[in-house]
Amino acid sequence: MPARPQNVHQARLLRLLRDEGPRSRAELGDVVRLSRSKLAVELDRLVELGLVEGAGLAASRGGRRSGIVRLSPRLRFVAFDIGATSIDVAVTDGELEVLGHVGEQCDVRQGATVVLDRALDLLGKLRDEGLIPQVHGTGIGVPGPVSFRDGMPVVPPIMPGWDRFPVRDAIGQELGCPVLVDNDVNLMALGELHAGLARSVDDFLLVKIGTGIGCGIVVDGAIYRGVSGSAGDIGHIRVDDDGPICACGNAGCLEAFFGGAALARDAAAAASGESPQLAALLETHGELTAEHVGMAAAAGDPVAVRLIREGGRHVGQVLAGLVSFFNPGLVIIAGGVAGLGHALLAEIRSVVYRRSAPLATGNLPIVLSELAGTAGVVGGARLISDHVFSFTAA
Amino acid sequence: MPARPQNVHQARLLRLLRDEGPRSRAELGDVVRLSRSKLAVELDRLVELGLVEGAGLAASRGGRRSGIVRLSPRLRFVAFDIGATSIDVAVTDGELEVLGHVGEQCDVRQGATVVLDRALDLLGKLRDEGLIPQVHGTGIGVPGPVSFRDGMPVVPPIMPGWDRFPVRDAIGQELGCPVLVDNDVNLMALGELHAGLARSVDDFLLVKIGTGIGCGIVVDGAIYRGVSGSAGDIGHIRVDDDGPICACGNAGCLEAFFGGAALARDAAAAASGESPQLAALLETHGELTAEHVGMAAAAGDPVAVRLIREGGRHVGQVLAGLVSFFNPGLVIIAGGVAGLGHALLAEIRSVVYRRSAPLATGNLPIVLSELAGTAGVVGGARLISDHVFSFTAA
Structure with missing residues (x-):
């Protein structure tokens, strides 16, 4: 097995170098509150373990120039x-x-x-x-x-x-x-x-709208998983008793209304009736996906626009309740269907801002992920x- | 200001004595992993601060009898x-x-x-x-x-x-x-x-049904408050767009359907029509509360029973979503209206067990608080x- 840190100080130094990049010994000393000699011992040990290496000298802060250290470039x-x-x-x-x-x-x-x-x-x-x-x-x-x-x-x-x-x-x-x-x-x-819009946020939600719909919950900078690991399983939250029957057997779940699978179903229905544009796309591609609905909406097809708006409304209805309950600092919308973009986002925002507890939405950004596939x-x-x-x- | 602990060891010892009661020095040493001499120093300091005092000798564990310590009986x-x-x-x-x-x-x-x-x-x-x-x-x-x-x-x-x-x-x-x-x-x-059914549970929800409805969220043994302190504000989560208009201005909030205020409203309406029993209670008491609805239901009034069942169903619908999202280890129902008791609880359980994610309800007790007013x-x-x-x- 590869080397691991041998105490909490070494672990903290490794995470600092991971998140902040190369730093001088003087800068690290300011952050970790170790004496200069103790810091030197821990860093030397990390170098011996092959986890850290020296990288030249920092500019002078008035006295002797401090050595820069960084994570080993061989770490993977x-x-x-x-x-x-x-x-x-x-x-x-x-x-x-x-x-x-x-x-x-x-x-x-x-x-x-x-x-x-x-x-x-x-x-x-x-x-x-x-x-x-x-x-x-x-x-x-x-x-x-x-x-x-x-x-x-x-x-x-x-x-x-x-x-x-x-x-x-x-x-x-x-x-x-x-x-x-x-x-x-x-x-x-x-x-x-780590790398996205939530970098400075301790408590936030990530809603993924793909084939199905799920939610990642971050509490105090760490994933909250719940007692049996199923926290965030929001795809089967009830929107309306009179809704479509869901794959799970209940009626009116969020995923029965929206998500990649539901959108493909609704688009296919519209293609055989009210939407000539979706019908044309179906003929060209042999199937209809969320992406095709987005293309039809961008081309002005009112049926496609309506499907996106209704989807956003249903996501917003569930999310409004979760925002009242959880009072997050940020909500990020991600996943393939989120590629429908700002029409979807506008509808989600509208419902959440109207229906959540005012204190919870007073300063709540609801944004699309900017990390795309990574x-x-x-x-x-x-x-x-x-x-x-x-x-x-x- | 009264005395406070001066380091993390003293703080830990105080919380141990609070939660576990009087303990021998030997028992405390087993738990806090301090050397015998360091433990003695910290306990002596807590005695000097007036926070802890000696309370006789423990039974022998084979060697010298260990002194028992307890929190000062003057702490308030x-x-x-x-x-x-x-x-x-x-x-x-x-x-x-x-x-x-x-x-x-x-x-x-x-x-x-x-x-x-x-x-x-x-x-x-x-x-x-x-x-x-x-x-x-x-x-x-x-x-x-x-x-x-x-x-x-x-x-x-x-x-x-x-x-x-x-x-x-x-x-x-x-x-x-x-x-x-x-x-x-x-x-x-x-x-x-501290003292109730959640003593050994890290992640749980307490749903209070009083005049309004709110929720306390415990994550990892501590209150989760959200970024602006409003977490758990579930009274205005949407149950149904076609529901009664709520005091907040939206339609179909949970509190517009159920809670002490909504139940009093529905009971008064029933008293002037379908329920002679509620009408008699209104005449006797001059007003109708959740308690009266409970009395009528206990006496077999079908209207009162229906009001309680419908209330439980609406609470259950919201709670089912929160259980899927949060995956708690326990749900406690409390507050004045929870005094309606097992008819209410049975309906809440039925909806949550049917509508929440199966992994989240596999081992989820939903119980009434046993602490009553304390x-x-x-x-x-x-x-x-x-x-x-x-x-x-x-």
Whole structure:
């Protein structure tokens, strides 16, 4: 196994260098409140462990010039972001900068063995490019509920063949490094916390609107998972008893009204009737997705515009309640369907600002993610680096 | 100001003695991982500060008999639990046992000065009984949103005359002790955490159904307040767009459907029509409350039974969404209307177990509070004792 910090001071120094980049010994001393000699001991030990290295001298602050240190440029974290229909694999350096990122279409319903083999093949491509001298840790996201403690999916509805498959232990054995497994939406929230709009926010929500709808919850700068790891499972919150029947068997769930699957269903219905533009797109492409609805709306199709507005309203109705309950400092909307953009966002904002508790919305930004496809892999690297750069007494 | 601990070890020892009661020095040494000599130094210092005292010798564990220590029996915490129509004042010892508890009807709309003077008068009664040699801290709950940092209510809807009134500083000056102010529902949740059904639960929800409806959120054993202190404000979550108009101006809020106020309204309507039993109760008592609806239901009145069932269904619909989102380990139902008891509870459970994410309800107890009227004052004492028994470097 790769080297790990040996006490809390070393762990704190590693996380500082990860989040703030190279720093002089004098600057680090200001932050960590260690005596100069104790700081030197800890940094020397981190250099011996191969986790940190010297990087020249800083400009003088009046006295002797202080040495700059940085994370070893040989540190590598790996992230697998496994979606319902895609795999993304990335490798980052110690500061979580993405050095290489490959992805491909892949149906998660092929089961754990097939999909994880594909992910390892993709990692092999990055390795062949010489990007990975050693792997210090791997973070894995999957599109379903996860027992974080056990490192495995638990009764995941859209992942047949994955129930209680030991993803963490299997990949850990394969790669010889620490591995953590989490829900994909939690990883996106961690990605936003590390590199996105939530960098300075302690308590926030990330709502992912993809095929389904889920929510990542961050409390005090860390993922809140709930007592059985299912926190944020908002896709089946009731919007209206009179709504469409949901895949879960209940009527009127949020996902029965909106999300990629519901939007495709509604667009197909409109294509065979009221919307000639959607009908034309269906004929060209053989199927209709959220992206096509967005294209039709951009071209002025009133039916497509109405579908987006209604979707935004239903998301807003659920989100308004969660904002009243949770009083977050920020809400980020992400996922493929969020690509519908500002028409969707405007409707969500309108409902939340009107229906949530006034104190909770007084200063609440609701924004679209700006990380596009990288939130999941950055979040995976963040998850495992928080673990590797930590120290817990045995 | 009364004495406070001078380092984190002393703070930890005080909280241990508060929560676990008198302990031998040997037992404390097992828990806090201090050397015998260091432990002795810290305990001696706490004795000098008047916070701890010796209490005889423990049975032998094989060697020399170890001395028992306990919190000083002269420690006193005070709690004010200010409701919409009542004040409760209690005094506890250091272990948060209630030594005296007085209350009276009082309309919070009389404003901060009048109501706080009444609370101080009630405290005077307890003082006259000789129960309060000294006050080490006071916790105050009010029925509205609070800026916890500033120690004052902020735009509280049912508390005219209280907006930004400096409750913490005014009472602190009066009593010469540390004071903290919080929302009354948060105090009830802390009371359950300390002395109720949540004693061993880290993440739970307390739903208070009184005149209005609110929720206390406990994350990792501490109150979660949200970024502006309004977390748990669930009374205005939308149940149905076609519902009654709420006092807040929106239609179909939870409180417009249920809670003490809505139940009184619906009972009065039924009394003038379909329910002769409610009509008889109205004639006898001059008004109808949740208690009367409970009496009519117990006597078999089908209209009263229906009102309770419908109320439980609406609470359940909102709670089902929050359970999916938050995945708590326990839900406690409390407040005056919760006195309707098991008919209400059965309906809430039925909806939540049917409509929440299965992983979130797999092992989720939904129970009625067993603390009756004392949750708020015990929670107030817990809030301030957590503060007084803490140490933060300046």
